[in-house]
Amino acid sequence: MTDDRDDDGLDELLAAMQAAADPTVPELLAQIDRARQAPPPEVTTIPDPEMVFGAETLARFRCPLQCGWTHEEPVGDGPLRVILPADWSLEDLNSALCLDAEVRALAFRTNVEQAIDEHFRQRHPEI
Numbered sequence: 692m693t694d695d696r697d698d699d700g701l702d703e704l705l706a707a708m709q710a711a712a713d714p715t716v717p718e719l720l721a722q723i724d725r726a727r728q729a730p731p732p733e734v735t736t737i738p739d740p741e742m743v744f745g746a747e748t749l750a751r752f753r754c755p756l757q758c759g760w761t762h763e764e765p766v767g768d769g770p771l772r773v774i775l776p777a778d779w780s781l782e783d784l785n786s787a788l789c790l791d792a793e794v795r796a797l798a799f800r801t802n803v804e805q806a807i808d809e810h811f812r813q814r815h816p817e818i
């Protein structure tokens with residue numbers, strides 16, 4: 692004899708109990724769902740860097756053809772370039788910091804891509 696109780700109802704009850712015990716659970720589940728639906732990362736020709744730690748942290752990129760060429764790009768916070776309205780809110784600050792991070796990431800990527808492109812034009816023009 693089988694039990695015909697509604698298992699889906701039990702799952703919903705357990706999920707509700709978990710959510711009530713830890714209010715972050717629904718947000719974590721929503722974040723996981725958004726991550727699953729996010730597009731894949733953009734394809735890039737930038738090889739993985741090795742990090743060089745010193746007075747200034749650098750990302751060192753080596754030629755993928757192993758000719759000995761390297762390019763070092765500074766990695767650091769630097770001064771913030773954030774402009775906020777006089778009556779700024781935490782949301783304004785969050786948006787400004789995210790925008791600053793996106794601009795820095797784009798500048799970093801552009802510098803590295805240009806260095807690699809220039810190296811290939813000068814040293815490996817056959818490719």
Ligand SMILES: [Zn+2]
Binds near residue numbers: 755758759760
């Ligand atoms: Zn090379």
